[in-house]
Amino acid sequence: MPQRIYLDWNATAPMRPEARTAITDAMVDWANPSSIHADGRAAKAMLEGAREDVAAALGCRARDVVFTSGGTEALTLGLHGTMFERRFVSAIEHDAVLASVPEARRLPVTQDGIVDLDTLRDAVAGEPALVAVMHANNETGAIQPIEDIAEIVADADGFLLVDAVQTVGKLALPSADMVTMSGHKVGGPPGIGAMIVRDRSRLNAVQKGGGQERGLRGGTENIPAAVGLAAALKAAQNDWLTEARRRHNRLEEMVKEARGEVFAEGIDRLPNTSLIRLPGAPASTQLMQFDLAGFSVSSGAACSSGKVGAGHVLAAMGVPASMAGEAIRVSTGWSTTDEDVDAFADAWLDLAERKRAA
Numbered sequence: 001m002p003q004r005i006y007l008d009w010n011a012t013a014p015m016r017p018e019a020r021t022a023i024t025d026a027m028v029d030w031a032n033p034s035s036i037h038a039d040g041r042a043a044k045a046m047l048e049g050a051r052e053d054v055a056a057a058l059g060c061r062a063r064d065v066v067f068t069s070g071g072t073e074a075l076t077l078g079l080h081g082t083m084f085e086r087r088f089v090s091a092i093e094h095d096a097v098l099a100s101v102p103e104a105r106r107l108p109v110t111q112d113g114i115v116d117l118d119t120l121r122d123a124v125a126g127e128p129a130l131v132a133v134m135h136a137n138n139e140t141g142a143i144q145p146i147e148d149i150a151e152i153v154a155d156a157d158g159f160l161l162v163d164a165v166q167t168v169g170k171l172a173l174p175s176a177d178m179v180t181m182s183g184h185k186v187g188g189p190p191g192i193g194a195m196i197v198r199d200r201s202r203l204n205a206v207q208k209g210g211g212q213e214r215g216l217r218g219g220t221e222n223i224p225a226a227v228g229l230a231a232a233l234k235a236a237q238n239d240w241l242t243e244a245r246r247r248h249n250r251l252e253e254m255v256k257e258a259r260g261e262v263f264a265e266g267i268d269r270l271p272n273t274s275l276i277r278l279p280g281a282p283a284s285t286q287l288m289q290f291d292l293a294g295f296s297v298s299s300g301a302a303c304s305s306g307k308v309g310a311g312h313v314l315a316a317m318g319v320p321a322s323m324a325g326e327a328i329r330v331s332t333g334w335s336t337t338d339e340d341v342d343a344f345a346d347a348w349l350d351l352a353e354r355k356r357a358a
């Protein structure tokens with residue numbers, strides 16, 4: 001069996017060894033951090049230590065960090081904890097947003113996948129509103145102009161929620177009323193995430209339970225996962241991003257030379273993400289062929305059903321379904337090597353040549 005090459009880091013990043021060690025250590029002695037006995041107090045200290053470390057790594061205040069079970073829960077608590085009648089979400093948000101507030105008005109994006117600022121400005125004028133825009137898109141890697149968006153929303157006295165699930169550990173934390181992140185995207189464990197809430201007075205508790213996380217997220221805290229997340233963020237260096245950019249540039253050049261297509265090309269994008277199209281090859285066929293050849297890539301957004309679909313992101317960018325259905329996503333991480341990406345490029349070229357010959 002050939003060694004597998006994992007190129008699906010935007011779906012889940014493999015756990016960092018530092019996180020694994022920290023979790024194992026934390027599993028030994030812990031108790032309920034709400035208990036007042038010595039074991040409970042030690043557990044509380046562990047939890048608060050993890051919070052301090054997460055805050056230090058993100059560059060925010062520890063008291064603004066609210067642990068959740070992941071990105072989806074953080075987004076849900078934000079979307080439903082803010083009591084605005086009017087809600088706007090970008091058309092390229094993750095399903096964790098779109099399915100949570102299906103009634104929200106969708107903000108269009110340009111053909112490069114960037115939120116249209118003029119439409120946003122017109123939409124938020126008048127009554128204060130909630131606006132949810134992701135920092136970078138999980139499929140194309142397109143980085144949104146969050147500073148401009150924040151200014152527009154603040155001018156209208158609105159509330160800006162930024163989904164930073166794909167950018168934490170890669171880009172500086174965006175400035176917004178609330179930012180969300182997820183542990184399993186940054187080399188931490190699954191089952192943990194966080195929301196960073198700068199002004200708690202603007203957010204109501206959706207999930208009250210026992211009043212944990214200063215009343216914003218009830219339920220006994222997942223200390224081993226919080227400690228693992230803190231260790232992963234502490235270990236995360238973003239020096240690999242320069243290398244990633246070089247590798248992806250080379251891959252994309254090759255794709256274009258072979259008459260393939262790169263989506264959201266030429267805009268500010270995550271350096272580890274390429275959404276590429278092989279004309280004439282349905283994404284499902286590509287995924288199967290690459291899987292057999294030992295490569296884990298995806299067709300954009302991974303979802304629980306494992307379905308392969310054209311997806312709402314490319315549709316929102318005006319890409320016809322026939323073309324969108326031929327796109328696959330290659331996403332890399334800190335342990336990806338030149339050899340990994342070059343081997344995939346060879347496999348892609350091979351498939352492109354076979355398609356052409358067929």
Ligand code: PLP
Nearest residue numbers: 070071072094096138163165182
């Ligand atoms: N937001 C984005 C941009 C994502 O890519 C994902 C996961 O794919 C989520 C939210 C959901 O995060 P989680 O899996 O931690 O619930």
